[in-house]
Amino acid sequence: MDLPSFISALPKAELHVHLEGCLTPGLARTLAARNNLPLPPSLSALDQTGSSYSFHDLTTFLQVYYPNLSVLQTAHDFADLAISYLTTAHAQNVKHCELFFDPQAHTARGVPFPTVVRGYQAGINTAQRALGISASLIMCFLRDHSAEFAMATLMDSLPFKDVIIGVGLDSDERDNPPSKFAAVFQRAAKEGFLITMHCDIDQPDTLTHIGQAINEIQVDRIDHGTNIIDSPELISTLKQRGIGLTACPISNGIVTDDFKGKEIIELLRQGVRVTVNSDDPAYFRGYLNENMLKLASAADLNVTRKELIHLQRNAFTISWISSWKRNHFLQMLDEFERLTLGSEATQVLNGV
Template sequence: MQTQPLDMQSFISNMPKAELHVHLEGTLEPELSFALAAKNNIPLEFDTPEQLIAAYDFHDLPSFLKIYYAGMNVLINQEDFYQLTFDYLTKAASENIVYVELFFDPQAHTSRGVSFETIITGIHKAQLDAEDALGIRSQLIMCFLRELSAESAMEHLKLAMPYLPWLVGVGLDSNEKDNPPAKFAEVFAKARALDLKLTMHCDVNQLDTLTNIKQCLDDIQVDRIDHGVNALQDPALLKKIQQQQMGLTVCPVSNRFVVQSLTSKEVRQMLEQNILVTINSDDPAYFRAYLNENFIELQREGQFSTQDIVTMVENAFKVAWLKDSEINQYLAQVSQYARHVLKPSPTAHA
């Protein structure tokens, strides 16, 4: 008995996976952007989708956010949010993603005059239809824009009250500079009282990021941290993350735009220290890489083993905001897949 050479790309692509860190607005592909712009009579600065992609020249978080927010202007009607969501879930299902926790940024739309009801209803209908048609399950996380006021965040939490059954948690994203987690302590405490899960972005190599991670753990008491790579620099923070079995949602390709690295060394360190590190795509339409591409590029750079890949996929299910019984069902799928693919193959005697 011996094993045949394994195609890592195929191994990754065909494995059942979960994605926990993907911004719905960050899945807006250029072709859909142009279609919605034409439908809604929204002028664009570019003549073709190819020209738009060529403008994706990001070198740090602010340069990305400038284009990211401009791109949202084409989202106007319930049907637009439906199409955006259904298109992403279709793509995710094609990559054998079976479960997703989706971020969305309502403030970026209500500030343009789009109603909260329009946004969340379009998204929710697409989630239901995608689960029915494609078998992909998803839950929704409402993010607050950290450069806006805490009062605005609280206002949007109140707008979400009629739709609480459609939400699994709240998050905090966008420009981290001068916008620490503590700024939003009251709104996150309110969200927890509403039985919503809590997560916050602590982007890689941002100013005061270690202070922000500490606030996430001690003051806000989040259930997960998005990114959080810099926790490796502080043994005390790392120990807390280990003890609390807290998931970190790392996004390799988007990290490369900010720090010119897929952070494969850091991911390796997390695995070695039994941190529940997960791999995600962040804003795949802008970074031109969905979840499979993130895993494949990370594996190539860091030479991760099949067991490393399985562990990271399992981690995502372990820290997903699901019932234990549901988590165990997904873990069984991953285990069954790995056993089937990695089982020894009989070979003829010479």
Template sequence: MKDFIAGLPKCELHLHIEGTLEPELKFDLARRNGIALPYTSVEEMRAAYSFDDLPSFLTVYYEGMQVLRTEPDFYDLAMAYLRKAAEQNVRYAEIFFDPQAHTSRGVPFDVVIRGLWRALIDADRQLGVRAQLIMCFLRDFQAEYAMATLLESLPYKEWIVGIGLDSDEKGNPPAKFAAVYERARQEGYLLTMHCDVDQDNSIEHIRQAIEEIGVDRIDHGVNILEDQRLVDLVLARGIGLTCCPISNGYVTDSMKAEGIRKLMELGVRVTINSDDPAYFNGYVGENLVALQEELQLTREELARLERNAFEITWLPRHLKDAYLAEVDAYLA
């Protein structure tokens, strides 16, 4: 089964590029930029990755970004992930990036996106991995800052397929960003939004995302099972959920595997992704293996998860169909 998963054509839709910053690259970038790290070795740094909820993870996550300063830094970050993705037969990825996590510490928006975009071009040519960028807003910052970031992105609109919302959910509901999302829709961006697992007011946040914001996709979102009416809405609108089993196990009490199985049984377009793999010790392949072992998924069910992912990509129909054909041919 592990061999089957390794060769399965994959699609990743919930991946924070800053969350792929492995300790080895972090040390390299720190040396390049003359930054002193509070660790003496890779092993010591990994040992510090101790968190049991979303806020404790975010503290470590944002600290790690301090080494990202220049366009080559962002290029190297993205290329490192895309090489790993190619090794795991990820055929297509939609990659989150957090511009405010960089502009808020003095790194220009232009520096961030040019480094990432150049890596996407090279990965397509050199590795055969196609990818697009999703710009996320940090929900624990002001909505006005999100709007300013949205406006700053407009000269690069052709490089960004959509917007998302991440970071600490507590006290930061989707409705806080309603005007930002409406302007983004007017500009032609597609819309997704984190509704993290087992957060305060999880089900209300999911309701706002669907009914008030009108998202095209939901990131995480397993708590939707608490409200059948919202499940029915997601089914009616064809909204997909981008779930991350291993990260669930770090920031909550389990991988939420049974919830993922239930969503599959209900016909929801649930997908499997890696979230922040450098911190959660598992890329998309490892997430699929972990879920398969937990649920004893069949090959057909694993292929269905990848079909779900390719179906809810923000790609033209003919490209979706080409990737779906790859999955079908592999299963056959």
């Protein structure tokens, strides 16, 4: 089996994907037409069939990303967005997804909170029925807004605790450390939400932020966070507590000058529960398989197929699912390993 086929066939979990980042230009055009809205500037700049947005760093990415959200107006739109992503994920043999969404990006422009959550959940229900894929929602707060706005959003979410399994923190990290939201996450934990948090790549004070996330906020997971490689002390705490990292190679390579494959694999080899994910796949032009392939095909990393399976074992292990479901997926991986590797478990990929 060649490498792309191996990655395709590998049962996978996606733990770091933003639903708003799954809005393809094609779907955005459809929704703009359905809602009688003008095309957002990024789409106006593409021709009628253009299938990828244009940006070159984090700042220009955010300048395209937020205006595009104006096409999402009704619960039907949010449902279609969830179905669109889950259909692609299912085609890539992704078995379970934990989907970030940013309610404040919608409530701030007048879309009611229940419209967003009910829409996304309806889409998940439809995809689960049609495809059998497992999925759930994680609500993220926008860290470049106030802690008060985050707290108000948390209050809005309380009637939806049965469909939102956890809370996170995303958007622009500069001058917005985890500690800014300590009270919000303390309340979220009290309400029974699991907690994750973006610690973006190569940010100023990143190790301080990772330390706050682990020790002050007491996160259950960290999104990105691979700069932890520079702190043996934080790695040791991470391992002791079994906290996982959700890394995103392709997006790393676009918003910084490196995809951080070396760090991801080094952390894996040190026993950290690191995983591979797609982040904002409609923008970064890579879903989960492409992200796995990016890592696996890097000539200097010598990633083995056993390690690719291990990355997915980590993902199912740190996923927020029932132990019954986790065991089911882990057994699926064991079977895949037995069928594909047999005695070749330590085979080196490059050149194979």
